[in-house]
Amino acid sequence: MLTLRPSQPISLPTPPPVSRLNRSANRPPSCSLTFNHSTSPATATEVSNNQLIQSLCKKGDLRRALSLLSQESNPSQRTYELLLLSCSRNRSLPNGIAVHRHLSLNGFDQDPFLATKLINMYSELDDLQSARRVFDEIHDRTIFVWNALFRALTLAGYGEQVIELYKRMNERGILSDRFTYTYVLKACVAAEGGTVLFKEGKEIHGHILRHGYEDNVHVMTTVVDMYARYGCVGYAERVFGEMHDKNVVSWSAMIACYAKNGMAYEALELFREMMAEECADNAPNSVTMVSVLQACAALSALEQGRLIHGYILRRGLDSILPVVSSLMTMYGKCGKLDVAQHIFDRMDVRDVVSWNSLISGYGIHGFGEKAIDIFREMIRSGTSPSPVSFVSVLGACSHAGLVEEGKALFDSMAKEHGIHPNVEHYACMVDLLGRANRLDEAAAIIQGMRIEPGPMVWGSLLGSCRIHGNVQHAERASDKLFQLEPKNAGNYVLLADIYADARMWDEVKTVKKLLETRGLQKVPGRSWIEVKRKIYSFLSVDEINPQIEQLHALLLELAREMKEEGYTPPTRIVLYDLDVQEKESILLGHSEKLAVAFGLINTSKGEAIRITKNLRLCEDCHSMTKFISKFTSREILVRDINRFHHFRDGVCSCRDYW
Structure with missing residues (x-):
């Protein structure tokens, strides 16, 4: 028996020559699980070997399965399928390439069914170039082959490429199915560089309606989710309201739409409506719970959150990490840090999101030193910090005025953890220095950035200028913000406040006139309070x-x-x-x-x-x-x-x- 490491490809012998003409003649017009690649009855040994290889793949023994493949002269389509799946599960690209080579030499290179499995494997093993090559070389591109590539590119964030291919597919007269629409809709919010493909998304929505998929719950739920990610709550509401059938994913998508777009009250109201209609298909799942807890956190609705916590315990959802992390965040944002800490202490398994939730909780309460201690404990535990970890701990330093500690953490990002600062991290540093009235240093940070500062960074500087009444830096920051966010009234109001503090009344009038001329209105102050489990809002x-x-x-x-x-x-x-x-x-x-x-x-x-x-x-x-x-x-x-x-x-x- 040949032994090899899981990541080491086996050297497979060249299969015996097979007549391409005969294989083409026997190939059915579309992919099939019963694809017959033999012109003569399979021997008992061939059947036995195929079954044994398949059994080993199902058990996770890829090494022995590959060894047997080297002895098999006529592997079946099912055998190749399970081998490719096993290579994906074992994260073994070299072995996947070897299986691909073997099946090509054995006459399966034009099998549409196996082409989809190859594309899926290469996608999961982060080799998009090979996935695209499989697609380009297959002659019979069924809708399943197109869908496999759409899925691979969407997951990798190449939304624009998906839309271009989708147009080509339509030009060739290939009809989409529900999976096609699901992938291309997701591609519209997964474009390169965060590009928003809103126009394309609306066009695909039109295709869906014209081709009779408006009653497909899976497709229409994806439409809701797409509009939610665009921030188009009105569009999402309309689609959701017109859906004849709704499942738990549909309800969860709309609740998440409200929760993520600053409409926490509406999210809780919709959850109550969902619970009133609860049946087997609509029972809230972990995804629902995460969104509802986010809404409770946004409103500091502690009593509502406690009720949700009880429901989570009754449903046995308290072992799911995203739910537990959301519970911690909810209690932290409702002012119950002790409960958040208790939940964290009782966790058997912690991921980086769990640590980040606790760090952020202490940070927003002003316990900067405690947040730093937890950050260091996370690293000692063997959990690598994520970019969000640094946003949380730098924010904690900012709220507590821990300037030197924050600067040291910022410097450690690339040097010790291989994380290059993004716009959020720079904004945290500008906020940290600005709040400490070290505005010249904050401005120098912006000057030295290797990426475009953007509204978040300039907004941090302007906010700090408001605290300390610095007109010079405020004017520079607001000039940039007026270019980047011409319709954000908050920036104009901040500058007017700074001028007012400096008793520069003529400048205040000028800024107010700009607001009026451009038809902009300040976001009204709004506050929420929970009394006897009801949420009250005040303007x-x-x-x-x-x-x-x-x-x-x-x-x-x-x-x-x-x-x-x-x-x-x-x-x-x-x-x-x-x-x-x-x-x-x-x-x-x-x-x-x-x-x-x-x-x-x-x-x-x-x-x-x-x-x-x-x-x-x-x-x-x-x-x-x-x-x-x-x-x-x-x-x-x-x-x-x-x-x-x-x-x-x-x-x-x-x-x-x-």
Whole structure:
């Protein structure tokens, strides 16, 4: 018996010559599992060897299967299929090439069925060049062969190539099936360099409708997912709403669409609707749970999250790593770091995502040193950090003001871990230095970047300039941002705030005029609070809430108490041309103040109040919430777009560094 290492190809003898003419004459018009490649009855030995090779492949013994192949003169199509599958499972490209060579010499080089298996094998072994060569050399390109290449290219991120091939296939009159549509739709969001093929995706959606696939649940679910990834929530809603049949994947895709596009409340509402219609086909799975937990995390909906956690335990989904990591993230973002840590400690198996969830949790709460300790523990455990790991730990350094530690970690990325910084990492470094008022160093980081900075990096610099009132760097950053994101009103508002702090009123008017001329509106401040398992939403200067008069009365009373202690509201941050009293009224109408007042009125004495804000916490809200926590003896947790603020006894956990 010949022995060899799993990655070492066996030297297979050349099969006996076979008449190509006879093989072509006996080949059926399309691929078939019963493809007969012999003009004479197989001997008992040949049948026995084929069965033995197939059995060894199923058992995972590729070495012995290949040894027997060298003795087999007439392998069957099924034998080759299982050998190729076994090569994929064993990650053995050399042996896969050897099997490919053997089947070609044995007359199977034009078998469409085996061509699909070869393309799949080469794709899974990261040899796209060979996969494409198999496709190019096969004469009878059935839809299965096309689909195999579409799948391979889509998985590798070559979406544009898939679309070009799809057009060629249509020109040749080959009809698509549901797998074709699934792959090409996914290709539209998997194009090279992150290119968005929105126009092509809509065209393929049209093809689907014209060819009668609008009732195919698998195809239409992929359409929903495609629009979700484009951020086109309205399109996704329409497709989902028109689906006659929905399965758990359909529901999960739409829930994920809401969760990933900043519509967490809608995600939870749809999940409730799904549960109301629950049957065998619609029972939520692990993918559903991940999206729902993301929605709970986005809203700091702790009680909702606890209910979901109970459901996960009852369904036995608590052993699935993505679900467990999402649970940790949810508890961390709801202010229950101790629970997140407890879940992590009880995990039998941890992947890098689990570690990242814990690092990020400590980071957003301002525990930078603890986050760094966990990062180092992860490396000691043998888990290699991912690019996301560095985003999490650098963000933790930024929130805690750990500049030197952050710089050392950034330098270690390429030197120690072979990870080259991307735009997110540079944005973290600019944020780290900028928050520490080392704006010249932050600008130097941008100047030295080997890749284009992009809006994320310049946005980090502009945000830091807002904190420290640096006009010079702010003007440079905003010039870049106005070019890169001409319709992002937030950048104009930030620059106007910076000018207002510097009392440059003419410049404030100029920026406001730009906003008006370009028809842009500031994203309104919005806050959420969970009370008795229900989510309540507040907009700044909200007059719709039925308790609005009570909320205003309470806030006015609290503001009066603060003024008696010497507090003066920072009315300069209101950019409208109004008198002082009107500006103070606008400040009192900020969404987070309304949410705090609502929590004080509608929760039990001593109960913690948890609020989520879609923007950075403003100076006045921060000061007033500190006062309220002391005046009412309440713990108040506010998570803004950057980090967590724990208010207790008149002190914030951020130490006024945010």
